[in-house]
Amino acid sequence: MEITSGVIDGAQKVVFYGPEGIGKSTFVSNFPGALFEDTEGSTRRLNVRRTSKSAKTSSWALLLEHVNYIKNNPTACDTFIIDTGDWAEKLCANDLCATAGKKSIEDFGYGKGYPRLAESFGKLLNALEELIDLGINVVIVCHAQMRKFEQPDEMGAYDRWELKLTKYVAPMVKEWADMVLFANYETIVVKTEDKKNKAQGGKRVIYTSHHPAWDAKNRHGLTDKIPFDYSSIAHCIVTRGVSTTKQNPVPETRTEQKSEPPKPETKPETKPDPAPVNTYSLNDIPDAGPSPDVPKPLADLMAANNVTVAEIQQAVASRGYYPVDTPISNYDSEFINGVLVGAWPQVFAMIKQAKES
Numbered sequence: 579m580e581i582t583s584g585v586i587d588g589a590q591k592v593v594f595y596g597p598e599g600i601g602k603s604t605f606v607s608n609f610p611g612a613l614f615e616d617t618e619g620s621t622r623r624l625n626v627r628r629t630s631k632s633a634k635t636s637s638w639a640l641l642l643e644h645v646n647y648i649k650n651n652p653t654a655c656d657t658f659i660i661d662t663g664d665w666a667e668k669l670c671a672n673d674l675c676a677t678a679g680k681k682s683i684e685d686f687g688y689g690k691g692y693p694r695l696a697e698s699f700g701k702l703l704n705a706l707e708e709l710i711d712l713g714i715n716v717v718i719v720c721h722a723q724m725r726k727f728e729q730p731d732e733m734g735a736y737d738r739w740e741l742k743l744t745k746y747v748a749p750m751v752k753e754w755a756d757m758v759l760f761a762n763y764e765t766i767v768v769k770t771e772d773k774k775n776k777a778q779g780g781k782r783v784i785y786t787s788h789h790p791a792w793d794a795k796n797r798h799g800l801t802d803k804i805p806f807d808y809s810s811i812a813h814c815i816v817t818r819g820v821s822t823t824k825q826n827p828v829p830e831t832r833t834e835q836k837s838e839p840p841k842p843e844t845k846p847e848t849k850p851d852p853a854p855v856n857t858y859s860l861n862d863i864p865d866a867g868p869s870p871d872v873p874k875p876l877a878d879l880m881a882a883n884n885v886t887v888a889e890i891q892q893a894v895a896s897r898g899y900y901p902v903d904t905p906i907s908n909y910d911s912e913f914i915n916g917v918l919v920g921a922w923p924q925v926f927a928m929i930k931q932a933k934e935s
Contacts (some may be wrong), residue, residue, distance in 0.1 A: 589712075
């Protein structure tokens with residue numbers, strides 16, 4: 579055993595949440611080497627890097643595959659951003675229901691569905707922890723919701739802002755994070771001439787410490803309220819310097835030369851332009867699937883793993899579900915969502931084994 583002391587610098591786990599439209603996605607896009615896992619399509623109007631061209635992750639299985647891909651390619655980014663966590667939770671719930679043949683999380687029975695959801699979502703947090711160990715910052719963006727809160731040992735109740743996550747997942751996410759930052763509009767209440775209260779202001783700020791009216795925390799000694807500007811937290815975030823943009827062209831240098839008699843014109847040799855230098859690109863995941871007849875969640879998984887329609891049909895037929903010549907468009911939707919998408923790792927493993935045999 580080696581006993582050490584002092585501060586250990588490392589990648590940060592950040593939860594950034596606030597009401598809709600306050601600019602959460604734009605704010606976190608300033609993190610170094612940001613790569614978005616967009617679960618709701620909120621980054622379509624932003625010039626950012628995403629894990630797919632379609633700007634929206636279509637299934638829980640695909641989200642986990644992207645995280646695994648980043649783990650195996652740590653030069654992909656300095657910061658991996660899930661935007662948003664509450665929509666990722668919806669993907670998780672849909673996957674859980676499809677696999678179990680349920681229509682909603684409530685169908686599992688009283689008190690049974692949400693613990694399962696938390697267990698499944700916990701697998702994502704464990705996978706993200708592996709990115710942290712590789713020096714990649716992880717940011718989970720969430721919407722905020724206001725609900726009535728009543729202290730068990732006090733009279734009365736009051737409104738407070740919380741993560742828009744279910745009651746089992748929200749505490750787990752808050753415990754997992756190094757920083758929970760709450761963005762909101764600062765409102766100042768003033769008295770008018772007729773002694774009535776009137777709200778003024780609207781300036782965006784970030785709250786970094788716990789308050790009866792919201793959840794927040796940090797481990798960097800930040801003041802309770804900081805400006806809504808990335809520079810306010812930039813010193814807390816690790817930067818590895820991963821290149822995420824094309825290199826700037828080398829400037830042309832000119833030197834004076836003595837004039838020489840003209841030489842006969844020769845056709846210059848044409849060479850292909852060099853490929854742009856990027857550390858990593860996820861452009862191998864196309865917008866559409868291998869066929870317009872294939873539902874998008876399955877199509878995205880097939881495209882990400884270079885699986886063909888014929889290979890899916892062969893795997894399905896080998897298990898006796900459908901004849902090999904049955905089009906995927908004729909498969910039952912519950913079979914597609916519950917088996918092919920919900921159990922994609924097992925399906926893909928079977929396809930790989932068939933290829934190797």
